Amino acid sequence: EDQVTQSPEALRLQEGESSSLNCSYTVSGLRGLFWYRQDPGKGPEFLFTLYSAGEEKEKERLKATLTKKESFLHITAPKPEDSATYLCAVQPRISGGYNKLIFGAGTRLAVHP
């Protein structure tokens, strides 16, 4: 069964304290792995797509990496505005050719001044 597990469930950081969020997955062939950010009361906001092991993508203080079993979202010198829930999702290769996503439960990040 396709499954996505994110850890930790919640993370509290001081401003400037770098850390990493983990996304472990089992999937029947990976077409793509997606990272989203979700603020309270809003829909998920797209951050990155990764397609193959070894791939990395960066955006401001965020960097996503991918291996054959997991992905990491590295946050460098975070600021309070980075506080949000970060969601990881996989697109199985066998999905009818369309982008059906399987999400993890998310990591709730709180960055304090």
Place this chain on the structure above:
Amino acid sequence: GAGVSQSPRYKVAKRGQDVALRCDPISGHVSLFWYQQALGQGPEFLTYFQNEAQLDKSGLPSDRFFAERPEGSVSTLKIQRTQQEDSAVYLCASSPGLANEQFFGPGTRLTVL
């Protein structure tokens, strides 16, 4: 409109009532998805439309759930005889093609009393 819009943003229903949730995707987007998000969890796939065709409804929890997209743009998710376990945020997402990143709306929070 620059993004995906959903209405109403909040809906309170008495158990047994029927509800209809509306999604206006980004103009020209071929793919439209509905997800259900329980409190503290990631979104779970409900159904997928490619233009007006509903190609996957494997995630709909019961036959009380029905979705349509008759003209290939606006979509409606209807829940008949609502139950307390239907309480959740219902998210709509669209994407320009079949395998691109998805753009989410703000969601409709449904509370069934």
